[in-house]
Amino acid sequence: MTRLLDLGILDGPVLVFGGPYGNLEATEVLLAEATSLGIGPSRILCTGDVVAYCADAQATVERIRGAGMAVVQGNCEESLGSDADDCGCGFEEGTACDTLSAQWYAYARQTLDADAKKWMADLPRRITFTMAGRRWAAIHGGVERVNRFLFASTAEADLADELDTAGVEGIVAGHCGLPFTRHVGTRLWHNAGVIGLPANDGTPRVWYSLLTPGTKGITVEQRSLEYDHGAAARKMVKRGLPQGYANALHSGLWPSLDVLPAAERKATGRPLAARSVSWPR
Ligand SMILES: [Fe+2]
Structure with a gap:
């Protein structure tokens, strides 16, 4: 059965982010940003994959849980929560992502305690809320398929x-x-990106969003953060995690582009800009 959580009406700015990926340094900077914006846990949403590529699986779970925000169950939480043998990311067998995932997933599975895994297993699959009179859902991948990859270049009919x-x-x-x-x-359709890895744009920045209700609708702002990526990468190397992802924290370039459609591949290394979108237009 799909676990749902409804947050009711959210009448102030909501901070949304995804993919902490066990990157504790980035998580701390994100939480400090929320504090400096005056946004409390009842208006923070995480779209899942709290643990993946980076070194601080347990500590990142504790920090996110302790902060008290709503978290959607990602494929990583589903897999770790059920002690599955792989991350369930949806990587094709034999691809670089698939091979590398065996390493970081085994590390996360070994590092997390039973209480953290139980927390992951119990997370809601979908979180709904109302903002500016409009109904929203926060999900991880697709509505029914948790590991569905949906990108900016995905056909509009699929998003519809x-x-x-x-x-x-x-x-x-x-x-x-x-x-x-x-x-x-x-x-x-909005994807806030992730804070645990850069956006394959050739910079070490990571991304989150602010949804702000106004009298005419909602403003969706895509914002970047800088953090101590050197410290996060050093820990990954020290703990024997894949070098490709540790390098990615510096270079801003993913170690493999397997999952990317042609348009997103082509944008590799092009620095993203902060963006603000109004809805309705
Ligand atoms: Fe995921």
Whole structure:
């Protein structure tokens, strides 16, 4: 059964982020940013994959749990929560992502305690809320398939189908690792990106979003953060995690582009800009 959580009406700015990936340094900077913006845990949403590539699996779970925000169950939480043999990311067998995932997933599985895994297993699969009179759902990948990769270049009809399935006007998703916002007819699809790895844009910055309700609708701002990526990368190397992801924290370039559609591959190394989108247009 799909576990759902409804947050009711959110009438102030909401901070959304995805993929902490066990990157404690980035998580601390994100939480400090929320504090400096005056946004408390009742208006912070995480789209899942709290633990993946980086070194501080347990500490990152504790920090996110302790902060008291709502968290969507990602494929990593689903897999770790059920003690599955792999991350369930949806990587094709034999690809670089698949090979590397065996290493970081085994490390996360070994490092997390039973209480953290239980917390992951119990997380909601979908979180709904109302903002500026519009119904939203926060999910991880797709509405029904947790590891579905949906990108900025995904066909509009596919995003529309997902919105239909959820029965909402706006979706906040995660999983694909890249921030973007798409108007889907009169509806909206937003991915806040992730804070645990850069956005394959050739810079070490990581991304989160602010959804702000106003009298005419909602503003969706895509914002970057800088953090001590050197410290996070050094820990990964010290703990024997894949060098490719440790290097990515510095270079801003992913070690493999296996999961990316052609348009996103082509954008490799092009620095992303902060962006603000109004909805309705
Ligand atoms: Fe994911």
